[in-house]
Amino acid sequence: MYWCKIARTEAEFKAIAKLNYDTFVEEIPQHEKNKEGIRVDPFHKQNTYIIVLSRTELVGMIALRAERPFSLDLKIGEVEGHLPDIGKVCEIRLLAVRKAHRNGRVFFLLARALSDFCCEEGYDSAVISGTTRELKLYAQLGFRPFAEPVGKGDAVFVPMVTTRKQYSESVAARLQTKKKTFFPGPVQLSGKLAAPFGEEAVSHRSAAFAALLEEAKGQLRKMTSAAPHLLSGSGTLANEAMIAQLLKLKAKGLVLVNGEFGRRLKEQAYRWKLDFDVMEEDWGGPFSIEKIKKVLHSRDIGWVLMVHGETSTGVLNDFEKIALLCKEQGAKLCLDCVSSFGAVPFSLENVWLAAAASGKAIGTMSGAAIVFAHHQIEPDEGLPSYVDLGLYAGKIPFTLSDGLLKSLNRALHAYPERYLLLEQRLELLKRKTKDWPLVSGDFPTIMTFRAEKEFEGFLQAAQLSGFELHANSGYLKSHCLFQISCIQPRFEEDLESLMAFHKVYRAYAAT
Secondary structure, three states, X not given: OEEEEEOOOHHHHHHHHHHHHHHHHHHOOOXXXXXXXXXOOOXXXXXXXXXXXXXXXXXXXXXXXXXXXXXXXXXXXXXXXXXXXXXXXXXXXXXXXOXXXXXXXXXXXXXXXHHHHHHHHOOXXXXXEEEHHHHHHHHOOOOEEOOOOEEEOOEEEXXXXXXXXXXXXXXXXXXXXXXXXXXXXXXXXXXXXXHHHHOOOOOOOOHHHHHHXXXXXXXXXXXXXXXXXXXXXXXXXXXXXXXXXXXXXXXXXXXXXXXXXXXXXXXXXXXXXXXXXXXXXXXXXXXXXXXXXXHHHHOOXXXXXXXXXXXXXXXXXXXXXXXXXXXHHOOEEEEEOOOOOOOOOOOOOOOOEEEEEOOOOOOOOOOEEEEEEOOOOOOOOOOOHHHOHHHHOOOOOOOOOHHHHHHHHHHHOOOOHHHHHHHHHHHHHHHHOOOOOEEEOOOOOEEEEEOOHHHHHHXXXXXXXXXXXXXXXXXXXXXXEEEXXXXXXXXXXXXXXXXXXXXXXXXXXXX
16 A cells, blocks of 8 residues: 655654665765765755655655755756746655656655645645656656756756646646545535536526426425425525525524534624524534523524534534424524435424535535525515525526536435435444544534544545545634545445555554
């Protein structure tokens, strides 16, 4: 198993010095030989080394640095003199792979890790002194010459540059293996759900499209016991359209917050200039029915807005009890179920409005925003037309992708069996990660873990090695959390790879 990490230990730096000597002294006569058989780079303390290991053996490396002057600056003058629009730039050096591992896999793994790391650090471009014997290799990373060669004899180097765009169009980018993704959205499409996007387009004004729309609405109604309105957009748009309807009530409301997406609902309600109070619980804490009841009774609350599936904390809020309470008190419940719809079966019988989307647990592409209702919604000229649900009730007011609609229909036909599949996947994930620092495992499609010190290095190494765990969102970083979702199509296969990687990483870290 090949995998990547950032070099941090003295043992790793010693192995780097040995590979540096073997490559740039013995193989490429760039420096003088010595008795120790190692070479410490002059910029060692400034370098960030990305290394590739074959289980525990260091077999490849590449270094980058941003401190000036670059080694290339010393050879040709400041690179900006040749590349005035270079942007934020770093220098790439010491690309080396042991001969026994020059099979392409190590090189392409290094290339992807380097690209990911540079993008994360905000670099626009990278420069390198390319040895003439490896120009073809550098070209595969998108590097292009930008100045005359420097040096002499067997140590002639070509100043070269690559940019984000050049790398994205390079051989290395095209030939990368697919990353193993564990995000809670968007979803990687399987062949069956991806196929409609390659089919001949159907006009959203045609009878064929209307039939597709009615089929989708019928399936959505069956799953929720509520009438769906389909908009072209994200789950955020669905929430905007739902919240816009609260203006008609001309009543004071209550927004419930116990995580990041509840906080976002609160911010959206502020933007609509609604009159409301906020009940905020601890991050991931449950809502108190008694507290809600007291507020509803004492403050003449006309509506309640809350999140069902709070993926930021891995909590599935008990909206059914709150819905019954609202019914008793004469308040209307509006529910963000963007992450929970399709993850777990539920009825919206006592919910006034609810928002959902196509790009989460349902398993198809993002782009269809859905708002469920029980009552007839009339058009309202006081609202922006795009979020006026009354315009969507009986016709197709605006463009909606027929490919997305076809894919959504196919995804919805996987129910109710998909509920069981997601449940089985979650149980598998629980078994595989039983020794991990669990925070929450009750959400039907995601598990939340603490990013303890042991896992900080693991998370970065996993990302550099092609495993996309859900860890980079600001709300997760601020609470030192990371998550694994089971909604992606290759989940079982990718989970086995992740657990094998974790085993190798732990064994290596223990040494």
